[in-house]
Amino acid sequence: MADPVHILITGGAGQVGLELLAAAWPGGVVLHAPTRAELDLSDDASVRTAFAATPFAAVINSGAHTAVDKAEAEVAAAFAANAMGPAVLADATREAGIPLIQVSTDYVFDGTKDGLYVETDPVGPLGVYGASKLAGELAVRSGNPRSVVLRTAWVLSVHRANFLKTMLRLAADRPVLRVVGDQHGCPTSARDIAAALKTITLRMIADEGAPTGVYQFVNAGETTWAGLAREIFALSAASGGPSATVEPIASSEYPTPARRPTNSRLSTDKLTRDYAIAPRPWRAAVAEIVNELLAERTAA
Template identity: 45%
Template sequence: MRVLITGRHGQVSRELQRALGSEAELLVLGHEQLDLADGEAVRRQVRELRPDLLINAAAHTAVDQAESEPELAYAINATAPGILAEEASALRVPLIHYSTDYVFDGHKATPYCEDDATGPLGVYGSSKLAGEQAIRVCGGQHLILRTSWVYSLHGRNFLLTMQRLLQEREELRVVADQVGAPTWAGTIARTTVELIRRWRDGQPGAWGTYHLTGLGETSWFGFAEAIAAHLQAQGRTCARLTPIASSEYPTPAQRPANSRLDCSRLQHEWRIELPDWREALSECLSSPR
């Protein structure tokens, strides 16, 4: 099985390469090999490589930066996924695409289901929602997997930032009124491999949009507390953590207050087991880089 993965150095792509490498011939295209903002290059690569499965693990994920470069964000997050879906449909192969909790406005009091009304608050969320819509319009076999608060031992993410700042500062002020589920990139990759196996073995669930996060919930402050606890268990001294409101930490892009996603549809339809976010964090921190 030939699997085309867009993105080489991103958190999810790196974990996908690790999890899927023994089961498929991976055709991994980083930015050096494929500029997703170049639509014709995207078409040309897919037509030349003719994969059996496409996984779009690349995206413009700089949430605040997207506010100042919306054209680039839409080219990568909206136009490119639509082109990938068109080419996958023409080849009659599936497309797996990753989306985000930022397609919602965060005003709901309970976890979001897949069919809830969307309402992104900024360019990043709007561009990712447009990408979802472009994929659905094509009508081919696809999985859109919405996730949240992704972290790993690579790249730029909350985990690595907190590990550094907790050991550099005496006090660390962290937002406590945004709630969601931290999701290890390894969880996303392993779940993706399970979905591929179900499809490959002729026992897939329904194609469509699903939520995929760690189970349970916490705030950014609670996530920071869990990271600090792991450092302290290793005998390291950590900064004093202070909870603050979002209004005390203004950013160019507004974040949803509620990023909780209900993952029960994926668990039931595709018979997937997801780990609690704390268990996944522990495994991540004990895994090799």
């Protein structure tokens, strides 16, 4: 009987982490998703203890300080989680001779490009969150040559707090919602991100020559936050769920502590070329999530 394949997942309680744990992995794969109390990524000794206890075959770091606006006032906490944590993991995985797969973000870009961002475009974070995630990318790429950084954006799922769930909650008691209409991006299913991470991780475990570097994954197509809200409400209304009229507004009418990129559209061509991962359209992904949430509501 083959030895078990141990994979460490950090951020197991987040949207992507929960979908990684729910995914159908091959037989023999054992997933480890310790809590922050069980594994402190900012503590080198904690990480070394975990690696000494289990012969991990790969690490997927989906954990992060994701409170974008709070990060503007919590610089040290953001960099501890998003830069130092990945740096510690890069050291530990390099020394163990195993791959590290790091989840990153569209916020590494300034959003001024016209068209889809490719992996080699110049980076220019607008705030602390993006800067800390970029520092994490650099730590991973320089700290472990056998690594993949996977940037994603506009993450949605049935789990935790996200834009889709917020819209459905607000529509329950508000007939009209004002939603930003001048930021463009690609709504993306956490389940689809998890599937992409699974494919990359298993390939890197099986093949030491598997492609490394920076990649991007989002669902196909693009819209605005207001366009996404309209789609959510059309799907919800068709199934008897909450709906509202969407009034598009400018970003300037909804000021936030952290500036958001106006353009978060990411190209996934490199990932399709190197890993044969072809994202499905964002509308199909959103429909799946809306239907699951409404089914849960009906069952309750």
